[in-house]
Structures are given as C-alpha cells and as structure tokens.
Amino acid sequence: MFTDRFIQYIKFEKRYSPHTVSAYQSDLDQFIGFLNYPDQIISHPQEITHYHIRNWMVELMNQQLTARSVNRKIATLRKYFKFLVQEGILTVNPASKINTPKIPKHLPVVVEDARLTQMLDNGEVFSDDFSGTRDKLIIEMLFGTGIRLAELLGIKESDINTYEGTVKVLGKRNKERIIPLNQELRHLLLKYNELKKSENFGNNSLILIVTDKGANAYPKLIYLTVQKYLSHISTQNKKSPHVLRHTFATSLLNAGADLNAIKELLGHANLSATQIYTHNSVERLKSIYKLAHPKA
Template structure:
C-alpha cells in the first residue's frame, strides 16, 4: 500500500521519467525481498515486515553490506540508497513513520574516473565520409543519431524523448527535456540542420502506419528504444575506436571535451549539458590537463 502510494507520488506529482520510476520500483522491490528473506533476496516469501516503522537503520545497513558483498559498484549502491532516502522521506512527510531510518546512512566513496572519449577529429571525418552511411532511411537515421549525440551532447533519454516539434529550424535550435523535467535550448550547426531536413523528408516519404511524433524511429516507424541507439553507436564507433566502451554517453563526453579543448568556458558547457551544478562539468578539465601533459611530453626538450 505504502509503496504504491510512493510510486504514484513520484510518477504524477514529481513527474519523474518512466525510466526513473521503473528504477525506483526495482530498488524498492529488491529491498523488500531482502527484508523478508535476507538469506535469499531473489525469492518472495511470506511478508515478515508489514509496516515501514518496523524497518531500522540496521536493516538498511545490512542490505547495503549485502549489495557490496555482491560486488555492486559504489555508484550502484549509492543509487539504491538514494531510492530509500526518497521513499522514507516521503513516508515521514505523510506521517506514516516518525523517524527516518536512512538519516545515518552514508554514501559510498566513488572512485574518480576520467570520462571515456573518442578522438573528435576522427569522429568528424567519419561523419563526413559518404561511404560509411547508406542513403536509405536506416542509414540516414543512424547518421542523425550519431550527429545528434556528438553535435549536441544530449543524453540517451533526451534523444529518445525528442519530438519533431522540438526542432526549430528557423532559429537553428532544439528543445530538450532533461532530468527533473528541466527544459533547455541547444543550438545546432548548419550541417545538422540540413541532415534533420533530409531525415524528416525521408521519414515522411516512408509512409509509416503509426505516424509517430517522436523524432528518432525504428525501420518500421515505431518509437526508438535504448538498445537500438546503443547498437547504432557501437556499430559506427567501431570504425574509429578499439576501446571497449562505445556507448551514447561516450559521445556526450566527446562533445564536452571537444568544446573545452577548443576554448569554450565551463559555464557554457554546463548549460549545454544540462548539469545542475558546475562540479559535474569540471571532470572534463582533467581530460584537457592530460592532453596538455601529452603535448608537453612530445614537444618540450626537457620533458
């Protein structure tokens, strides 16, 4: 009952994305299973805990230890703890509980990793190569996917959520709905505008039965889905990169790093990426420092 109320709250009042709501449901279901059967959280036994006020700090701490023992990353553990914090904060506001058992839970320290990027110039050359992408609808759609991710730095979910009406060809901009339903405007370059025009015309000529309003669609005209975008990006990045990680987010990192290397200031990059604070954007400065070190070692006689 309480879980259902919480899910309704984040879905309709907080207006979280379907992906986020699904993640919250999964985390809370996993936690409930652990509480009712700590020895085997994959089995759903008879309920032992019937009210949230029976849940203690130690229960949550024990689940945290269980997750760590399962070799989950610190980031994954922290995300699940964030779900519990949100849930119990909601219960406290609703008067269901009188104390928040997550108040003493501390987040795991996340090791800092440099963002994985591909070489911007190689990527640009690949996109300009007419032999790489076919002239039919799938080929043009694939090229648009890679161009959009590299040319705007948008997230995967933002790309999937784009509608035809979000493109303003006259202004040369597009409207993106980011995290927490925060809208931002991103400029698009001339080549991308031309590509969008070609894609839109070809999309109309395909006469898809469902007439989806979503910008990126499948070969049959249905709304695109995450795995499709991953497969597209992996396919084309394999032409220029041998690294294992070839995801849509690599193109977002490449977008930000390219801007920084070419003189863009951090605040502008922050706005383009839709970051809530500057600290999230500052990680890209490390890549630039490493690049400068590499240039120094190659060029300086005393290096």
C-alpha cells in the same frame, strides 16, 4: 509498505522517466525482499531502522556491486523514506544516517573527435536511405548537442526549430533547455524529415527518431547504432551514447569553451558535475607537453 504510492508519486507527480521509475521499483523490490528474508519479517516502514539499511548495504557490497550501484540504491531509499515522512507515515527518515561508500573517480571515456568527424563526413559509412540517414542523425545529435539517451528519445518533431537552428530538450527533473544546432545537423534534419515523410509513416509519430517501421525509437536501438558506428573508429570496450556526450563536452572544453556554458548545454544542475571534464583537458595538456617540451 506504501511502495505503490511512492511509485505513483514519482511517475505521475514528479514525472520521472520510465527508465528511472523502473530502476526505483527494482531497488525497492530488492530491499523489501531483503527485509523479508526468513529470519526477519518487516510489515510496516515504522519497523525499519538504519541498521536494516546498513545491513542491506553490506549485503550488496558482498555481492560485488560497485560503489556507484550501491549509492544509487541507497539514494532510492532516501527518497522513498523522505516521501513517507512527507505523507506522515514516518516521523524520521531512517536512511538519513547512512554513510555511503566513496565512488572512485574515473575520467570520462571519450573518442577522438577528429576521427569521429572524419567518419561522419565520409559518405561511404552511412547509406543514403532512411535507415542510414536516421543512424547518422543519431550519432550527429548525440555528438553535436551532448544530449542524453533519454533526452534524444523524447525529442518531438515540434521541438526542432531549423530556422533558428535550435532544439528544445526536456532533461532531468523536467527542466527544459535550448541547445543550438550546427549547420550540418540542420541540413541532415531536413533530409531525414523528407525521407521520413516519403516512408508514409511520418504522420504516425510525433517523435523525431523512429524505427524502420515508423514506431518510436527505443533505448536498445540507439545503443546498437552507436556501438556499430563507433566500432569503425574505436577499439575501446565502452561505446555507449554517453561516450558521445563526454566527447561533446571534452571537445568544447579543449576548444576553450567556458565551463559554465558547457554546464548549461549539458543540463547539469551543479558545476561540480561538469568539472570532471577539466581532468581530461589537463591530461591532454600533459601529453602535449611531454611530446613537445625538450625538458619533458
């Protein structure tokens, strides 16, 4: 089915992240498994029509998958078949005719930035050793720059310019962007790097965030760290690194930052992706109005 060629393509030519490559592989394996169900055997992509894809989509929805998950899997197929067309294996992309389900709009989940700042400024929450300083740096980086989890894991020590007060981030589609660092974050980075060197594993890794043993940090470490500290200030179920990214964007918007500037800081390709944060600001204005206006 040429899936191996496609995976090699996105891995080495497109240079997608390991997480993205794994997701694409999983989606394709599920689709091929569906195609090769006992009552139908498909051996070549030319035999696949939009009816097969639509039937798979129905099957996924019957399994109670969310519209967002279904859309992501169909997007995988679109890209896969587009690759086969480019390679001359197919003449038509059978996924191009598929209409995906609408995704219900949900406001981004955020935490109260004042409580988050108070926690970060509280000297008793984070220990002064390497682990505590690293944990604080994880929270400060996510909240202070709005970067994604994968972007944080990919930051090298050489990407930090403490003199200029900037960090270079490699985002989606291998697009680089420069994000400013606040003064407190710059001081924290200096302290962290000193402790990292004192642990005698500073030279073992070029990656900024490392484990207690000096190995490159991994997604679960970041997730557990964020969940641990957000539990101090929030009772909401969602306590992921992306919540801090949402909080970063919403805080900037509430403070009057230009939407285009926030778009550049977040690394969004389109302004429409950034505009969702305006809904949070409108809701905030409504709550202020209800509390403050005599006619509310």
